[in-house]
Amino acid sequence: MVWRSLDDDSRAILRRWIQEMVRGMRGFVLDHPHGIRIASMDEFRRYCYYVAGTVGHLLTELWYAHSVFVGPRTFERLGDDCEAFGEALQTVNILKDIAWDAEHENAVYIPADFLAARGSGHDTILAVDRREANLAALEPLMRLAQDDIERALRYIEALPTTALRIRLFCVLPVLFAVATMRELERSDAMLAPGGGVKISRSEVKALVVAGSTSTLSNPSLRWLVDRVRKRPFGLRVP
Incomplete structure (x- = not known):
């Protein structure tokens, strides 16, 4: 019923990018029938493109098709960073759910060559005696995440402040990602059996409120991001 209610342009956009996603993910499922095991950074980035980069394109084309605030020049600027968003x-x-994915999905997305360079592997991703090595193997992905978060922020900044609903839609998940990265950089819980990293409910609530206000200007957004990177937002810290 929802599909039938969409206009032709929206259907075409959805069809194009969903087909791209499905084609790519089908390849990963066929290549890894017993559980995904990522071999290299190139394969990792290809996986992320099919799972999430395609969504960035899909959303950007929908903004352009339906928002009066997203014109040709804005659309072009958004296209530069939509995949990274x-x-x-x-x-x-992926970084926060390493243990969960390994234990519940039989999937390890950390590239094998990163682990091998540190004397570990997919089979020992949660081993206590390899914890330090596995943590070091995450460093390239941590840098990639931070670089892509910066590009995601540029994506949001390219959206006119008049496009409030679109900006809010984009701001909140990026703020949660910034806060989660802060915790990931201070923890190894994601490499412990049954472990994981997440931000508190109180911080989520505080970010929803502050994030809504930060959509009004790019300087406000940057201030909030810098603050969140330093310590949990909305909590009293001695």
């Missing part, structure tokens, strides 16, 4: 969120999710 989606992929940043995906990389952060």
Whole structure:
């Protein structure tokens, strides 16, 4: 029923990018029938493109098709960073859920060559005696996540402040990703059996309120991001 209610342009956009996503993910499923095991950074980035970069394109084309605030010049600027907008969120999710993915999905997305360079591997991703090595193996992905978050922020800044609903839609998940990265950089819980990293409910609530206000200007957004990177937002710290 929802599909039938869409206009032709929206259907074409959805069809194009969903087909791209499905084609790519089908390849990963066929290549890894017993559980995904990422071999290299190139494969990692290809996976993130199909899972999340495609969503960045899809959303950007929908903004252009339906928002009076997204004209040709804005659309062109958004196109430069739309893949990174989606992929940043995906990389952060992968990093925080390493243990869960390994234990519940039989999937390890940390590139094998990063682990091998530190004397570890997919089979020992949660091993206590390899914790330090595995943590070091995450460094390239941590840098990638931070770089893509910066590009995601540029994506948001390219949106006119008059496009409030679109900006809010984009701002909140990026703020949550920034806060999660702060915790990931201080923890190794994501490499412990049954472990994981997440931000508190109180910080989520505080970011929803502050994030709504930060959509009004790019300087406000940058201030909030810098603040969140330093310590949990909305909590009293001695």
